[in-house]
Amino acid sequence: MDYTRIRIDTPRLILRPFVAQDADSWFAIMSDPQVMRYWSHTAWQDRREAEQEIAGVIRAMAAGEYLKLAITAKPQDRCIGSCIFFHHHPGSQRGAIGYCLASDAQGQGYMTEALSHFFRFLQQEMSLRRLEADIHPDNLASARVLQRMGFVQEGLMRERWCVGGELSDSALFGLLLNK
Template identity: 55%
Template structure:
Protein backbone atom coordinates (compact mmCIF):
# COMPACT_ATOMS: atom_id res chain seq x y z
CA UNK A 1 0.00 0.00 0.00
CA UNK A 2 1.34 3.42 -0.92
CA UNK A 3 -0.01 5.37 2.07
CA UNK A 4 -0.80 5.04 5.74
CA UNK A 5 -3.63 7.46 6.45
CA UNK A 6 -4.35 11.15 6.26
CA UNK A 7 -2.01 13.14 8.45
CA UNK A 8 -3.25 15.70 10.99
CA UNK A 9 -3.72 19.01 9.16
CA UNK A 10 -2.27 20.86 12.14
CA UNK A 11 0.81 18.62 12.47
CA UNK A 12 3.76 20.48 14.00
CA UNK A 13 7.02 19.17 15.33
CA UNK A 14 9.26 21.34 17.46
CA UNK A 15 12.96 21.16 18.20
CA UNK A 16 15.04 23.69 20.12
CA UNK A 17 15.66 25.89 17.05
CA UNK A 18 13.11 24.65 14.52
CA UNK A 19 9.42 24.34 13.79
CA UNK A 20 8.45 21.62 11.28
CA UNK A 21 5.01 21.96 9.69
CA UNK A 22 3.24 21.61 6.34
CA UNK A 23 4.02 24.40 3.91
CA UNK A 24 1.25 26.63 2.62
CA UNK A 25 0.66 28.76 -0.47
CA UNK A 26 2.22 31.71 1.39
CA UNK A 27 5.55 29.84 1.33
CA UNK A 28 5.79 29.75 -2.48
CA UNK A 29 8.36 32.55 -2.76
CA UNK A 30 10.69 31.16 -0.10
CA UNK A 31 10.26 27.59 -1.39
CA UNK A 32 11.05 28.72 -4.92
CA UNK A 33 14.20 30.46 -3.63
CA UNK A 34 15.41 27.17 -2.15
CA UNK A 35 14.50 24.93 -5.10
CA UNK A 36 15.87 27.39 -7.69
CA UNK A 37 19.29 27.54 -5.98
CA UNK A 38 21.84 25.56 -8.03
CA UNK A 39 23.87 24.87 -4.86
CA UNK A 40 20.86 23.27 -3.12
CA UNK A 41 19.88 21.35 -6.25
CA UNK A 42 23.41 20.17 -7.13
CA UNK A 43 22.75 16.59 -6.06
CA UNK A 44 18.98 16.52 -6.63
CA UNK A 45 17.21 14.33 -9.18
CA UNK A 46 15.96 17.28 -11.24
CA UNK A 47 17.27 20.64 -12.36
CA UNK A 48 16.69 23.82 -10.33
CA UNK A 49 13.30 25.43 -10.74
CA UNK A 50 13.04 28.37 -13.12
CA UNK A 51 9.63 29.88 -12.34
CA UNK A 52 7.55 30.68 -9.30
CA UNK A 53 4.71 28.71 -10.95
CA UNK A 54 6.71 25.53 -10.29
CA UNK A 55 6.64 26.30 -6.56
CA UNK A 56 2.89 26.99 -6.58
CA UNK A 57 2.17 23.76 -8.50
CA UNK A 58 4.43 21.69 -6.23
CA UNK A 59 2.89 23.09 -3.04
CA UNK A 60 -0.62 22.34 -4.34
CA UNK A 61 0.35 18.78 -5.31
CA UNK A 62 2.07 18.30 -1.94
CA UNK A 63 -1.04 19.45 -0.05
CA UNK A 64 -3.21 17.01 -2.01
CA UNK A 65 -0.80 14.11 -1.41
CA UNK A 66 -0.59 15.08 2.28
CA UNK A 67 -4.41 15.04 2.62
CA UNK A 68 -4.51 11.58 1.00
CA UNK A 69 -1.74 10.20 3.23
CA UNK A 70 0.71 9.65 0.36
CA UNK A 71 3.29 12.28 1.31
CA UNK A 72 4.34 13.74 4.62
CA UNK A 73 6.31 16.86 3.66
CA UNK A 74 7.12 19.38 6.35
CA UNK A 75 8.76 22.74 5.89
CA UNK A 76 11.64 23.48 8.24
CA UNK A 77 11.24 26.93 9.79
CA UNK A 78 13.62 28.75 12.12
CA UNK A 79 11.84 29.39 15.41
CA UNK A 80 13.68 32.68 15.98
CA UNK A 81 12.67 34.27 12.66
CA UNK A 82 9.94 32.09 11.13
CA UNK A 83 12.07 31.78 7.98
CA UNK A 84 11.53 28.70 5.78
CA UNK A 85 14.96 27.12 5.42
CA UNK A 86 14.22 23.67 4.01
CA UNK A 87 12.03 20.60 4.16
CA UNK A 88 11.98 16.96 5.14
CA UNK A 89 9.58 14.45 3.64
CA UNK A 90 8.45 10.86 3.94
CA UNK A 91 6.85 8.98 1.05
CA UNK A 92 6.48 5.58 -0.64
CA UNK A 93 4.82 4.20 2.47
CA UNK A 94 4.38 0.45 2.69
CA UNK A 95 1.97 -0.26 5.54
CA UNK A 96 2.49 -4.03 5.54
CA UNK A 97 6.27 -3.71 5.80
CA UNK A 98 6.06 -0.58 8.00
CA UNK A 99 8.60 1.03 5.68
CA UNK A 100 8.94 4.38 3.89
CA UNK A 101 11.49 6.64 2.22
CA UNK A 102 12.70 10.04 3.37
CA UNK A 103 14.15 13.02 1.57
CA UNK A 104 15.26 16.46 2.63
CA UNK A 105 16.93 19.69 1.55
CA UNK A 106 18.21 22.84 3.19
CA UNK A 107 18.71 26.39 1.93
CA UNK A 108 22.35 27.07 1.14
CA UNK A 109 22.51 29.90 3.70
CA UNK A 110 21.36 27.54 6.47
CA UNK A 111 23.79 24.70 5.70
CA UNK A 112 26.62 23.77 8.04
CA UNK A 113 24.80 24.87 11.22
CA UNK A 114 23.31 21.54 12.33
CA UNK A 115 19.76 22.43 11.28
CA UNK A 116 19.21 19.35 9.11
CA UNK A 117 20.46 16.92 11.75
CA UNK A 118 18.18 18.58 14.31
CA UNK A 119 15.18 18.50 11.97
CA UNK A 120 15.70 14.89 10.87
CA UNK A 121 16.22 13.66 14.41
CA UNK A 122 12.79 14.98 15.44
CA UNK A 123 11.17 13.94 12.15
CA UNK A 124 12.47 10.37 12.48
CA UNK A 125 11.26 10.18 16.09
CA UNK A 126 7.77 11.13 14.85
CA UNK A 127 7.88 8.55 12.05
CA UNK A 128 8.88 5.81 14.47
CA UNK A 129 6.66 6.74 17.41
CA UNK A 130 3.52 8.15 15.78
CA UNK A 131 3.47 6.35 12.42
CA UNK A 132 4.91 3.08 13.77
CA UNK A 133 7.41 2.73 10.95
CA UNK A 134 10.03 0.03 11.31
CA UNK A 135 12.40 0.91 8.46
CA UNK A 136 13.37 4.11 6.68
CA UNK A 137 15.27 4.42 3.43
CA UNK A 138 17.08 7.37 1.87
CA UNK A 139 18.60 7.77 -1.58
CA UNK A 140 21.38 10.31 -2.06
CA UNK A 141 24.02 11.16 -4.61
CA UNK A 142 27.20 9.58 -3.19
CA UNK A 143 29.11 12.78 -3.99
CA UNK A 144 26.96 14.60 -1.42
CA UNK A 145 29.27 13.84 1.48
CA UNK A 146 27.51 16.26 3.88
CA UNK A 147 24.24 14.37 3.39
CA UNK A 148 25.98 11.02 3.83
CA UNK A 149 27.50 12.23 7.12
CA UNK A 150 24.09 13.33 8.42
CA UNK A 151 22.51 9.98 7.57
CA UNK A 152 25.36 8.00 9.13
CA UNK A 153 25.21 10.12 12.31
CA UNK A 154 21.51 9.27 12.54
CA UNK A 155 22.27 5.54 12.27
CA UNK A 156 21.60 4.94 8.58
CA UNK A 157 23.78 2.35 6.84
CA UNK A 158 24.85 2.46 3.19
CA UNK A 159 23.25 -0.68 1.76
CA UNK A 160 24.11 -0.35 -1.90
CA UNK A 161 24.74 1.85 -4.91
CA UNK A 162 22.70 2.12 -8.08
CA UNK A 163 25.13 3.14 -10.80
CA UNK A 164 24.22 5.92 -13.24
CA UNK A 165 20.66 6.01 -11.92
CA UNK A 166 19.88 9.64 -12.75
CA UNK A 167 20.58 11.89 -15.72
CA UNK A 168 19.98 15.56 -14.89
CA UNK A 169 20.87 18.21 -17.46
CA UNK A 170 23.01 15.64 -19.29
CA UNK A 171 25.01 14.64 -16.18
CA UNK A 172 24.86 11.02 -15.00
CA UNK A 173 24.93 10.29 -11.27
CA UNK A 174 24.77 7.27 -9.01
CA UNK A 175 22.43 6.76 -6.06
CA UNK A 176 23.61 5.62 -2.66
CA UNK A 177 20.86 3.68 -0.90
CA UNK A 178 20.76 4.02 2.89
CA UNK A 179 18.60 2.17 5.39
CA UNK A 180 17.72 2.66 9.05
CA UNK A 181 16.04 0.01 11.21
CA UNK A 182 14.10 2.13 13.68
CA UNK A 183 13.45 -0.52 16.30
CA UNK A 184 17.20 -1.08 16.61
CA UNK A 185 17.99 2.64 16.62
CA UNK A 186 15.98 3.41 19.77
Protein backbone atom coordinates (compact mmCIF):
# COMPACT_ATOMS: atom_id res chain seq x y z
CA MET A 1 0.00 0.00 0.00
CA ASP A 2 1.18 3.54 -0.81
CA TYR A 3 1.07 5.25 2.59
CA THR A 4 1.73 8.68 1.05
CA ARG A 5 -1.75 8.76 -0.54
CA ILE A 6 -3.74 7.93 2.60
CA ARG A 7 -6.30 10.47 3.76
CA ILE A 8 -8.94 9.64 6.34
CA ASP A 9 -11.99 11.88 6.78
CA THR A 10 -13.99 11.90 10.02
CA PRO A 11 -16.88 14.22 10.94
CA ARG A 12 -14.56 16.84 12.48
CA LEU A 13 -11.04 15.83 11.39
CA ILE A 14 -8.79 14.96 8.49
CA LEU A 15 -5.87 12.54 8.96
CA ARG A 16 -3.28 13.07 6.24
CA PRO A 17 0.45 12.58 5.62
CA PHE A 18 2.82 15.13 7.17
CA VAL A 19 4.20 17.87 4.93
CA ALA A 20 7.20 20.16 5.49
CA GLN A 21 4.79 23.06 6.24
CA ASP A 22 3.71 21.27 9.46
CA ALA A 23 7.05 22.10 11.10
CA ASP A 24 5.76 25.07 13.16
CA SER A 25 2.68 23.32 14.53
CA TRP A 26 4.56 20.05 15.08
CA PHE A 27 7.30 21.88 16.97
CA ALA A 28 4.66 23.62 19.11
CA ILE A 29 3.30 20.18 20.10
CA MET A 30 6.65 18.44 20.63
CA SER A 31 8.08 21.33 22.67
CA ASP A 32 5.07 21.49 25.03
CA PRO A 33 6.04 19.90 28.40
CA GLN A 34 2.39 18.97 29.11
CA VAL A 35 2.11 16.95 25.90
CA MET A 36 5.59 15.45 26.33
CA ARG A 37 5.25 14.44 29.98
CA TYR A 38 4.91 10.72 29.18
CA TRP A 39 6.49 10.68 25.70
CA SER A 40 9.42 8.57 24.54
CA HIS A 41 11.76 11.59 24.47
CA THR A 42 11.99 14.90 26.28
CA ALA A 43 10.42 18.13 24.99
CA TRP A 44 12.20 19.64 22.00
CA GLN A 45 14.05 22.93 22.32
CA ASP A 46 14.84 23.61 18.65
CA ARG A 47 12.44 23.94 15.69
CA ARG A 48 14.97 22.11 13.50
CA GLU A 49 14.10 18.90 15.36
CA ALA A 50 10.58 19.19 13.93
CA GLU A 51 11.91 19.81 10.41
CA GLN A 52 14.22 16.79 10.68
CA GLU A 53 11.57 14.48 12.06
CA ILE A 54 9.05 15.46 9.39
CA ALA A 55 11.67 14.86 6.67
CA GLY A 56 12.28 11.42 8.21
CA VAL A 57 8.54 10.67 8.38
CA ILE A 58 8.10 11.64 4.71
CA ARG A 59 10.96 9.27 3.75
CA ALA A 60 9.68 6.43 5.95
CA MET A 61 6.13 6.79 4.62
CA ALA A 62 7.41 6.61 1.02
CA ALA A 63 9.40 3.49 1.93
CA GLY A 64 6.38 1.95 3.72
CA GLU A 65 8.32 1.63 7.00
CA TYR A 66 5.48 2.95 9.14
CA LEU A 67 2.28 4.94 8.83
CA LYS A 68 2.24 8.29 10.63
CA LEU A 69 -0.52 10.78 9.93
CA ALA A 70 -1.03 14.39 10.96
CA ILE A 71 -4.43 15.17 12.49
CA THR A 72 -6.11 18.42 11.44
CA ALA A 73 -9.45 19.87 12.60
CA LYS A 74 -11.74 21.03 9.80
CA PRO A 75 -11.84 23.52 8.19
CA GLN A 76 -8.26 24.42 9.09
CA ASP A 77 -5.22 22.52 7.85
CA ARG A 78 -3.14 23.11 11.03
CA CYS A 79 -1.63 19.94 12.48
CA ILE A 80 -3.13 19.46 15.98
CA GLY A 81 -1.71 15.99 16.63
CA SER A 82 -0.70 12.70 15.12
CA CYS A 83 -1.38 9.00 15.09
CA ILE A 84 1.05 6.31 14.08
CA PHE A 85 0.93 2.62 13.13
CA PHE A 86 4.27 0.83 13.36
CA HIS A 87 5.92 -2.57 14.07
CA HIS A 88 3.64 -4.08 11.42
CA HIS A 89 3.81 -7.89 11.41
CA PRO A 90 1.70 -8.79 8.34
CA GLY A 91 1.81 -12.56 8.95
CA SER A 92 0.26 -12.12 12.38
CA GLN A 93 -1.92 -9.20 11.23
CA ARG A 94 -0.76 -7.06 14.13
CA GLY A 95 1.10 -3.85 14.87
CA ALA A 96 1.50 -1.05 17.39
CA ILE A 97 -0.06 2.39 17.63
CA GLY A 98 0.75 5.75 19.20
CA TYR A 99 -0.87 9.19 19.25
CA CYS A 100 -0.77 12.72 20.64
CA LEU A 101 -2.82 15.93 20.63
CA ALA A 102 -1.82 19.54 21.16
CA SER A 103 -2.83 20.83 24.62
CA ASP A 104 -5.48 23.15 23.17
CA ALA A 105 -7.03 20.27 21.20
CA GLN A 106 -7.47 17.95 24.20
CA GLY A 107 -10.73 17.29 26.07
CA GLN A 108 -12.92 17.47 22.95
CA GLY A 109 -13.02 13.83 21.92
CA TYR A 110 -10.76 14.39 18.91
CA MET A 111 -8.46 11.45 19.62
CA THR A 112 -11.31 9.03 20.18
CA GLU A 113 -12.80 10.19 16.86
CA ALA A 114 -9.45 9.98 15.04
CA LEU A 115 -8.59 6.52 16.36
CA SER A 116 -11.99 4.99 15.67
CA HIS A 117 -11.61 5.91 11.98
CA PHE A 118 -7.87 5.06 11.94
CA PHE A 119 -8.54 1.60 13.37
CA ARG A 120 -11.37 0.96 10.91
CA PHE A 121 -8.93 1.82 8.13
CA LEU A 122 -6.29 -0.54 9.58
CA GLN A 123 -8.81 -3.35 9.88
CA GLN A 124 -10.55 -2.92 6.53
CA GLU A 125 -7.74 -1.72 4.25
CA MET A 126 -4.73 -3.40 5.87
CA SER A 127 -6.35 -6.54 7.31
CA LEU A 128 -5.12 -5.84 10.84
CA ARG A 129 -6.47 -8.11 13.56
CA ARG A 130 -4.61 -7.02 16.69
CA LEU A 131 -3.26 -3.64 17.84
CA GLU A 132 -0.85 -2.99 20.71
CA ALA A 133 0.02 0.12 22.71
CA ASP A 134 2.46 0.73 25.50
CA ILE A 135 1.94 3.70 27.76
CA HIS A 136 3.37 5.18 30.93
CA PRO A 137 1.32 3.71 33.80
CA ASP A 138 0.60 7.25 35.11
CA ASN A 139 -0.74 8.46 31.74
CA LEU A 140 -4.39 8.27 32.74
CA ALA A 141 -5.75 10.33 29.81
CA SER A 142 -4.07 7.91 27.41
CA ALA A 143 -5.36 4.87 29.30
CA ARG A 144 -8.90 6.34 29.15
CA VAL A 145 -8.61 6.74 25.35
CA LEU A 146 -7.42 3.14 24.96
CA GLN A 147 -10.17 1.78 27.19
CA ARG A 148 -12.81 3.79 25.28
CA MET A 149 -11.50 2.11 22.11
CA GLY A 150 -11.85 -1.35 23.67
CA PHE A 151 -8.23 -2.02 24.61
CA VAL A 152 -7.51 -4.04 27.73
CA GLN A 153 -4.34 -3.95 29.77
CA GLU A 154 -2.47 -7.20 29.20
CA GLY A 155 0.69 -6.65 31.15
CA LEU A 156 3.28 -4.41 32.69
CA MET A 157 6.93 -4.26 31.69
CA ARG A 158 9.23 -3.00 34.40
CA GLU A 159 11.70 -0.16 33.87
CA ARG A 160 11.25 -0.31 30.10
CA TRP A 161 11.98 3.37 29.36
CA CYS A 162 14.58 5.84 30.48
CA VAL A 163 13.62 9.34 29.37
CA GLY A 164 15.39 12.41 30.66
CA GLY A 165 17.10 10.25 33.28
CA GLU A 166 13.74 8.96 34.63
CA LEU A 167 13.06 5.23 34.55
CA SER A 168 9.48 4.15 33.92
CA ASP A 169 7.43 0.99 33.44
CA SER A 170 5.26 0.32 30.38
CA ALA A 171 1.62 -0.64 30.73
CA LEU A 172 0.90 -2.91 27.75
CA PHE A 173 -2.54 -2.71 26.14
CA GLY A 174 -4.03 -4.87 23.38
CA LEU A 175 -7.11 -4.68 21.15
CA LEU A 176 -8.59 -7.48 19.04
CA LEU A 177 -10.27 -5.59 16.20
CA ASN A 178 -12.74 -8.30 15.20
CA LYS A 179 -14.01 -9.12 18.68
